[in-house]
Amino acid sequence: MNxxxxxxxxxxxxxxxxxxxxxxxGPIAMTMNTFATTNTANQGIGQSQSSTQLGVCxxxxxxxxxxxxxxxxxxxxxxxxxxxxxxGNDDDDDDDDNGGNTANQGIGQSQSSNQNALCVSGAGTFVxxxxxxxxxxxxxxxxxxxxxxxxxxxxNIANQAIGQAQSSNQNSGVTSGGNTAGSGNxxxxxxxxxxxxxxxxxxxGxGxGxGxxxxANQGIGQSQSSTQNSGVVSGGNTAGSGNxxxxxTQNxxxSNAVGQQGxxxGxGxGxxxxANQGIGQSQSSNQNSGVVSGGNTSGSGNxxxxxxxxxxxxxxxxxxxGxGxGxGxxxxANQGIGQSQSSNQNSGVVSGGNTNDSGNxxxxxxxxxxxSNAVGQQGxxxGxGxGxxxxANQGIGQSQSSNQNSGVVSGGNTAGSGNxxxxxxxxxxxxxxxxxQ
Numbered sequence: 026m027n028x029x030x031x032x033x034x035x036x037x038x039x040x041x042x043x044x045x046x047x048x049x050x051g052p053i054a055m056t057m058n059t060f061a062t063t064n065t066a067n068q069g070i071g072q073s074q075s076s077t078q079l080g081v082c083x084x085x086x087x088x089x090x091x092x093x094x095x096x097x098x099x100x101x102x103x104x105x106x107x108x109x110x111x112x113g114n115d116d117d118d119d120d121d122d123n124g125g126n127t128a129n130q131g132i133g134q135s136q137s138s139n140q141n142a143l144c145v146s147g148a149g150t151f152v153x154x155x156x157x158x159x160x161x162x163x164x165x166x167x168x169x170x171x172x173x174x175x176x177x178x179x180x181n182i183a184n185q186a187i188g189q190a191q192s193s194n195q196n197s198g199v200t201s202g203g204n205t206a207g208s209g210n211x212x213x214x215x216x217x218x219x220x221x222x223x224x225x226x227x228x229x230g231x232g233x234g235x236g237x238x239x240x241a242n243q244g245i246g247q248s249q250s251s252t253q254n255s256g257v258v259s260g261g262n263t264a265g266s267g268n269x270x271x272x273x274t275q276n277x278x279x280s281n282a283v284g285q286q287g288x289x290x291g292x293g294x295g296x297x298x299x300a301n302q303g304i305g306q307s308q309s310s311n312q313n314s315g316v317v318s319g320g321n322t323s324g325s326g327n328x329x330x331x332x333x334x335x336x337x338x339x340x341x342x343x344x345x346x347g348x349g350x351g352x353g354x355x356x357x358a359n360q361g362i363g364q365s366q367s368s369n370q371n372s373g374v375v376s377g378g379n380t381n382d383s384g385n386x387x388x389x390x391x392x393x394x395x396x397s398n399a400v401g402q403q404g405x406x407x408g409x410g411x412g413x414x415x416x417a418n419q420g421i422g423q424s425q426s427s428n429q430n431s432g433v434v435s436g437g438n439t440a441g442s443g444n445x446x447x448x449x450x451x452x453x454x455x456x457x458x459x460x461x462q
Contacts, residue, residue, distance in 0.1 A: 064110040066128045070166060072100045073135045080142045080154065087148035087203065094140040098160045105221075106130040107169045110181075125180045130168040132221060136160045137192045142209075149203030149261065155210045156195040164189065167221045167279075172239075173228045183241045185223040187279060190248045191215045195269075197255045204261035204320070211253040212270045219245065219276070222338075225283045227298075240299045243281040245338060249273045252311045253328075262320035262378070269312040273332045277306065280338045280396075285356075287346045297355045302340040304396060308332045309367045312386075321378035321437070327385045328370040335393045336362065339455075342400040344415075357416045360398040362455060366390045367426045370445075379437035385444045386429040394421065397456040404462065419457040425449045 080092035110126035142154035164187065172181040199209035227239035257267035285298040316326035344356040374384035402415040433443035 066108045068106040075137045082144045085147045088153045091153040112174045126172040127182045150201045150208045152207040170225045181227040183225045189217045199257045205259045205266045209257040239285040241283040263318045263325040267316040298344040300342040306334045322376045322383040326374040346404045356402040358400040364392045365424045373432045375434045377436045380435045380442040382441040384433040415461040417459045
C-alpha cells in the first residue's frame with residue numbers, strides 16, 4: 026500500500042510540474058528547429074483566479090451585517106489541445122539529443138481564495154464577520170496527439186497533463202461585549218469536474234542515440250485544500266456563531282489512453298515503448314473553532330466537513346513491438362489510480378451558561394472508483410544489454426484520514442455538545458489487467 030501511495034504522490038507531482046512547464050511555454054504555439062527536421066509542439070490552456078478579502082470592523086456600539094466576505098469563482102473550459110506530427114528526423118551525425126517528435130500539452134485550472142474578517146464591538150454583533158467562498162471548476166477539453174515516424178536520437182515523446190487546483194483559507198475573529206448572533210462563521214464549497222481525456226497514438230518512433238522509441242507521460246490530477254479558523258469571544262450569549270462548514274466534491278470521467286507501435290532504439294541506452302499514466306484525486310480540510318461565551322451557547326463552535334471523490338476514468342495502454350539493441354528496450358507501462366482524503370477538526374467551547382448543540386465535529390468522506398488499469402504488451406525485446414522484455418507496474422489506492430478533537434466547558438447543562446462523528450466509505454470496482462506476449 027505504501028508503494029502505491031508513493032507512486033500516486035510521484036504521479037501527482039509530475040503532473041503539476043508538467044502543467045507548470047506547459048503553461049510557461051503556452052504562448053509558443055509551435056516551434057521548428059532550423060538545424061534539424063524536428064517537430065516540437067508546446068500547447069497550453071490555462072485559467073487562473075485569485076481573490077484576497079479583508080474586512081475589519083471596530084465599533085463602540087453594536088455591529089449589524091458588517092465585515093462579511095463573499096467570494097464566488099467559476100471556471101469552465103471546453104477547448105481541446107490537438108497536435109499531429111509526422112516524420113520528424115535528425116539526419117546529422119553529431120549524435121546529439123535532437124530529432125524525433127516532441128509534444129507538451131497541458132490544460133490547467135487554478136483558483137485561490139483568502140478571506141479574513143475581524144470584528145471588535147462594544148455591544149452585540151449580528152450576522153457579522155462571516156466568510157463565504159464558492160469555487161467551481163469544469164473541464165471537458167482533451168489533449169489529443171498523433172505522432173508518426175519520429176526518428177533521430179529522440180523518437181516520439183508525449184507529455185500530457187490535465188490539472189485542477191482549488192485553495193481556500195478562511196479566518197474569522199469576533200470579540201463582542203454583548204451577544205453574538207450568526208457571526209464568525211466560515212463556509213466553503215469546492216467542486217471539480219473533469220471529462221477531458223489524454224489520448225496519444227505513437228507509431229514507429231526510433232533513434233540511434235541515447236534516446237529513441239515511443240514515450241508517453243500522461244496525468245489527470247484534481248486537488249482541493251481548505252483551511253478554516255474561527256474564534257468568537259462574547260460577553261453574552263452566542264447563537265449560530267463560530268461554525269466551520271466545508272464541502273468538497275471531485276468527479277473525474279477522463280481517461281489516459283495511449284497506443285504505441287514499433288518503438289525501437291539503436292545502439293544507445295534507450296528505445297522501446299514507455300507509458301507512465303496516473304489519475305489522482307486529493308482533498309484536504311483543516312477546521313479550528315473556538316468559542317468563549319459569558320452566557321449560553323446555542324449551535325456554536327461546530328465543524329462540519331463533507332468530502333466526495335468519484336473516478337470512472339481508466340488508464341489504458343497498448344504497446345506493440347518495442348525493442349532496443351542497447352541496455353534498454355522492450356515495453357514498459359507504469360499506471361496508477363489514487364484517491365486521498367484528509368480531515369482535521371478541533372473544537373473548543375467555554376460557556377458561563379448552558380451549551381446546546383455546540384462543540385461538535387462531523388466528518389463524512391466518500392471514495393468511489395470504477396476506473397481500471399489495462400495494458401496489452403506484445404513483442405517487447407531488448408538487445409545485448411540489460412533490460413528488455415515487457416514490464417507492467419499497476420496500482421489502485423484509496424486513503425482516508427480523520428482527526429477529531431472536541432472540548433466543552435460549561436457552567437450549566439450540556440445538551441448535544443462535544444460529540445465527534447466520523448463516516449468513511451471506500452468503494453472500488455476497478456481492475457488491474459495486463460496481457461503480455
